[in-house]
Amino acid sequence: MCRLTEEEQRLLSEAEDNLRRAQAAYDKLAPLRLKETFEVTSPRKLAQRQKRRTLAPVESNSQPKDVTKNRETRKFEQRSTARLRTLIYGEPPKASPSMEPPELLELYQKLASIDVFASRLEVTRQTALSLLKSAGKDVVEEISQEWENGSSLRDLSSKHGPLPQTISRWIKSTGRQIKPRNSNPKYDQSLILKLSAEKWSINRIAKHMGISWATVRRTIVSNM
Structure with missing residues (x-):
């Protein structure tokens, strides 16, 4: 068996001392090392990293396929x-x-x-x-003729599909005139004028016809 010289024995002893000090330092830092490992490799972060690695390549290439698939x-x-x-x-x-x-x-x-x-x-x-x-x-013309023959906008809408406003716009586009809904008065204007010419008061005419005083006055003034 080869014997070590004094110099080699000294170097070996120093190496063993250094190794013991390094092991002691390593053991002392073990808690910090475990904490860092836990923070980096916690289940939540690992799951997030894994999800990003899994989805990133798919998302970059999948949109055109998804659009085509949806179509x-x-x-x-x-x-x-x-x-x-x-x-x-x-x-x-x-x-x-x-x-x-x-x-x-x-x-x-x-x-x-x-x-x-x-x-x-x-x-x-x-x-x-x-x-x-x-x-x-010409469907628009035919619908307009139906309206002239007495069909209401609501009836035409139910039959053909478009809203009454659209039917009205179609009829007007043919040159026909559609009066506003309230353009025809629900009272007899000629009777108001006749009674006014006979010197009836506005209040008396309104009470007799069952309409408001303002309506009677407006009718009389507009026909002066």
Whole structure:
């Protein structure tokens, strides 16, 4: 067995002392080391880091796919709804704007509503009106004629779909005049003027006709 020289024995003793001091310092700092490890690797932070690492690459590349997927999903739902309505209500398949004019006219005649017709073609109301007009049917004019024949705006709205205000705007666009709702008085103006000419007082006329004093006065003044 090789014996160590005095110098080697001294160096070995110093190394052993240094090792013992290092181990003592390491053991003394162990609580601080454990605390730092816990703070960095706590379950909550680990979960957050893992989530960021997992989602970051996906989010950067998934949006176009999601948009495409949503668009395809909507188209599929629309087709499924159309088939379901056909089975339940016996409705014919949706028409196409590329249909021939006779087919468009026949479909509109069957549906008898511009909004339902537009919905069936999956186009806007204005596009549906244009398609029918190019096929020889002026829906706005026909609705206006129905109004002239006595149909109210509310009835036309229930039949064709647009709001009464829209129906009114269509009728006015043809040059026809629609009086305001309260433009026709609910009292006999000629009777007021007649009684006034016979020297009846305003109060007496108002009481006799069951209307207000202000209404009688306004009627008389406006016809002077």
